[in-house]
Amino acid sequence: xxxxxxxxxxxxxxxxxxVMLVVLAFxxxxxxxxxxxxxxxxxxxxxxxxxxxxxYDHAAGRDRPVIGADEPIFGRVYSDEEAAALMxxxxxxxxxxxxxxCHTFFGNGAYYAPDLTKAWLDPAWQQxxxxxxxxxxxxxxxxxFLMNPDKFxxxxxxxxxLKISREEAEAVTAYLKWMSAVETNGxxxxxxxxxxxx
Amino acid sequence: xxxxxxxALKYFTAAxxxxxxxxxxxLLGASQYVQPxxxxxxxxxxVSKMLHIDTMVIWLLMGFMGAxxxxxxxxxGREVEGIALxxxxxWIFCAAVGVVALVFIVVQYGPANESSxxxxxxxxxxxxxxxxxxxxxxxxxxxxxxxxxxxxxxARKVTGILGVMMVDLxxxxxxxxxxxxxxxxxxxxxxxxxWLVHLWVEATWEILIGCIMALALMQLFGxxxxxxxxxxxxxxxxxLGTGILGLGHHYFxxxxxxxxxxxxxxxxxxxxxxxxxxxxxAVYDAGIHHMKTTNKPAFWWMMAEAFGNFLGAGVWGFMMxxxxxxxxxxxxxxxxxxxxxxxxxxxxxxxxxxxxxxxxKARSLEEMNGxxxxxxxxxxxxxxxxxxxxxxxxxxxxxxFERAIGGSTLQAFIDAQSxxxxxxxxxxxxxxxxxFAAGYVLLMYDLLTVGRRAPYALKPGMAPRQA
Amino acid sequence: MIPRxxxxxxxxxxxxxxxxxxxxxxxxxxxxxDNRALIYGAYAAYAAQVLVALGIASLxxxxxxxxxxxxxxxxxxxxxxxxxWRYLENLHQAxxxx
Numbered sequence: 001x002x003x004x005x006x007x008x009x010x011x012x013x014x015x016x017x018x019v020m021l022v023v024l025a026f027x028x029x030x031x032x033x034x035x036x037x038x039x040x041x042x043x044x045x046x047x048x049x050x051x052x053x054x055x056y057d058h059a060a061g062r063d064r065p066v067i068g069a070d071e072p073i074f075g076r077v078y079s080d081e082e083a084a085a086l087m088x089x090x091x092x093x094x095x096x097x098x099x100x101x102c103h104t105f106f107g108n109g110a111y112y113a114p115d116l117t118k119a120w121l122d123p124a125w126q127q128x129x130x131x132x133x134x135x136x137x138x139x140x141x142x143x144x145f146l147m148n149p150d151k152f153x154x155x156x157x158x159x160x161x162l163k164i165s166r167e168e169a170e171a172v173t174a175y176l177k178w179m180s181a182v183e184t185n186g187x188x189x190x191x192x193x194x195x196x197x198x
Numbered sequence: 199x200x201x202x203x204x205x206a207l208k209y210f211t212a213a214x215x216x217x218x219x220x221x222x223x224x225l226l227g228a229s230q231y232v233q234p235x236x237x238x239x240x241x242x243x244x245v246s247k248m249l250h251i252d253t254m255v256i257w258l259l260m261g262f263m264g265a266x267x268x269x270x271x272x273x274x275g276r277e278v279e280g281i282a283l284x285x286x287x288x289w290i291f292c293a294a295v296g297v298v299a300l301v302f303i304v305v306q307y308g309p310a311n312e313s314s315x316x317x318x319x320x321x322x323x324x325x326x327x328x329x330x331x332x333x334x335x336x337x338x339x340x341x342x343x344x345x346x347x348x349x350x351x352x353a354r355k356v357t358g359i360l361g362v363m364m365v366d367l368x369x370x371x372x373x374x375x376x377x378x379x380x381x382x383x384x385x386x387x388x389x390x391x392x393w394l395v396h397l398w399v400e401a402t403w404e405i406l407i408g409c410i411m412a413l414a415l416m417q418l419f420g421x422x423x424x425x426x427x428x429x430x431x432x433x434x435x436x437x438l439g440t441g442i443l444g445l446g447h448h449y450f451x452x453x454x455x456x457x458x459x460x461x462x463x464x465x466x467x468x469x470x471x472x473x474x475x476x477x478x479x480a481v482y483d484a485g486i487h488h489m490k491t492t493n494k495p496a497f498w499w500m501m502a503e504a505f506g507n508f509l510g511a512g513v514w515g516f517m518m519x520x521x522x523x524x525x526x527x528x529x530x531x532x533x534x535x536x537x538x539x540x541x542x543x544x545x546x547x548x549x550x551x552x553x554x555x556x557x558x559k560a561r562s563l564e565e566m567n568g569x570x571x572x573x574x575x576x577x578x579x580x581x582x583x584x585x586x587x588x589x590x591x592x593x594x595x596x597x598x599f600e601r602a603i604g605g606s607t608l609q610a611f612i613d614a615q616s617x618x619x620x621x622x623x624x625x626x627x628x629x630x631x632x633x634f635a636a637g638y639v640l641l642m643y644d645l646l647t648v649g650r651r652a653p654y655a656l657k658p659g660m661a662p663r664q665a
Numbered sequence: 666m667i668p669r670x671x672x673x674x675x676x677x678x679x680x681x682x683x684x685x686x687x688x689x690x691x692x693x694x695x696x697x698x699d700n701r702a703l704i705y706g707a708y709a710a711y712a713a714q715v716l717v718a719l720g721i722a723s724l725x726x727x728x729x730x731x732x733x734x735x736x737x738x739x740x741x742x743x744x745x746x747x748x749x750w751r752y753l754e755n756l757h758q759a760x761x762x763x
Binding site for chain 1: 227230231234235238239242243244245247248306307308309310311312314315318319320321322323326358362380381382383384385386387388389391424427428431432434435438439442443445448449450451452453454455456457458459461521525526528529530531533534601602603604605606607608609610611612615616
């Protein structure tokens with residue numbers, strides 16, 4: 001019985017692995033182009049100067065990010081270079097403060113605190129934190145909260161104070177705005193729409 | 199005993215100590231869910247969680263390395279080449295783990311710049327270790343690869359199992375390099391991060407534990423080399439054939455193109471098929487040997503591995519892997535339930551099994567039995583099944599109340615986390631975590647004293663080895 | 666997909682694989698003990714698995730492709746225990762004779 005011989009299966013192992021790796025390589029080249037800033041699914045960093053919405057698309061059958069008119073963040077317009085530097089600072093803050101071990105990004109991370117994929121669009125900023133922090137814009141409320149999260153809790157599980165500076169908090173806020181404009185195939189589902197319980 | 203095998207016992211000891219730290223950090227994290235004020239602003243959940251998962255990665259890695267150092271001299275009939283360097287690296291490894299743990303606990307955070315990534319914390323789940331430590335891990339793994347390859351060259355012999363292992367060690371070391379970059383774009387960062395996490399856990403580690411289990415089976419049952427090698431090749435073909443593109447199930451929602459929904463879903467739907475074959479194999483092996491073995495604990499832990507893998511990866515995985523379902527379950531306690539069960543079944547049970555096998559030889563025991571191993575076996579498995587069951591209840595509640603009806607916002611998250619179903623699940627998880635911890639204590643007792651307690655059957659003419 | 670259906674479908678998918686496990690386990694137990702009743706039990710578990718697959722295919726609102734995949738994989742589970750078993754037997758015999 002040829003299938004009882006180890007060499008038969010060794011050949012099978014090598015060839016199936018090789019085929020899969022080649023397919024993965026092609027898909028990786030394509031995917032990296034789609035998810036580079038300015039690619040089909042990921043906006044350029046300068047999207048932070050625009051309004052970002054998340055709306056139901058009937059053709060796709062799910063919610064999709066919509067980039068709207070100009071909407072400066074912190075009352076100013078960032079050039080491409082400035083936006084990139086701000087995003088870099090934001091990402092470094094997310095990493096050095098270990099955000100991913102409580103929160104999730106695109107659903108990846110820990111599960112102790114809410115997912116941040118669409119956090120920029122969360123109604124809680126306007127409904128809860130703007131009055132609480134006495135801020136007149138969403139981004140100011142986010143900065144105030146990030147700098148002193150333990151002073152502005154919304155429930156018993158509070159965010160600890162991670163000594164985030166104003167500069168870092170602004171960078172994180174801008175980063176979250178950019179992230180909310182990434183096309184995520186409809187994740188998280190029903191964001192902002194409450195469904196009937198059937 | 200070869201020096202390499204003495205080194206293996208050191209690695210096993212370090213692994214089991216880290217297992218304990220993992221359990222303690224897990225209990226702390228589980229308690230913080232129940233009592234959110236616990237150590238608030240002192241040692242927060244992100245630190246306890248990080249300690250929990252990083253010690254898991256390191257203890258399993260140390261367990262694998264120990265297992266290889268244990269079996270390698272027997273497989274090649276000679277001492278491991280470069281053993282002095284390997285012994286030195288072991289102490290470096292322990293020292294580095296200790297320093298990193300101290301930095302995580304004491305320093306915790308740094309300002310948002312590159313030097314924080316080099317010295318304190320990289321903040322990427324599973325690979326948080328600062329870059330200096332990541333470089334150290336790379337070096338340690340490279341020395342390990344050198345040990346294996348150089349020994350085979352000196353012995354002028356490569357068995358089929360060693361061949362698979364050596365090829366596997368290349369991506370094992372290579373993929374770890376993904377631990378270093380810090381890409382600004384979250385989508386691309388996560389794209390590569392999943393190469394590391396998925397292709398380690400669901401590909402290279404699977405193959406490595408497959409090799410280790412093959413060597414263990416030969417020792418446990420005296421199964422012939424031809425059989426275990428054939429089976430190993432089949433496993434490699436199936437695991438990599440479905441697992442490499444199974445990577446796609448992590449690319450559903452990170453910004454990647456929607457064709458990954460079809461690819462990821464398809465290949466993960468195939469993943470339970472080989473796992474069923476492995477269950478059949480385990481039962482066949484147990485049956486033809488009439489469950490007779492001189493090492494009962496090693497045998498039962500191996501069985502726990504086969505069944506745990508099927509349930510944790512197969513059943514729990516399939517519940518949530520299709521994209522239409524995963525859209526609701528992704529990033530909830532449902533994932534946590536699956537992760538605990540799958541890691542336990544796929545790796546932890548196997549490492550414990552190998553440790554029992556090694557101790558039988560190390561302490562020259564004719565037969566490894568007695569009552570003591572049964573208690574940790576029962577408590578650890580009961581604790582794990584209880585935890586994943588409780589987390590499943592919480593996970594279903596979260597997917598339902600937060601995602602399906604709540605609208606996935608902060609308020610929806612809070613509502614789901616406060617839901618009685620969720621809360622009960624999370625309390626029961628802590629309770630079963632305590633059962634698991636009790637099992638760990640008894641496991642350590644048994645491992646430390648097995649063969650040193652009377653009455654024990656020793657090989658004729660041998661005295662028990664005193665440590 | 667409505668909320669309750671999401672939970673029911675995913676539990677059905679878990680049950681689908683779990684029944685495959687029962688099928689494999691009972692089949693092996695039956696072969697080991699040469700017990701016909703256990704083998705019948707194994708096929709009963711498989712029948713239940715197919716019923717679950719049919720239920721998912723006809724009642725759930727998963728996409729057509731996924732329904733087809735579930736149905737096809739239900740068929741793929743059928744030969745796994747007997748074929749693996751026979752293969753292992755042949756492998757062991759071949760090794761003993763060589």
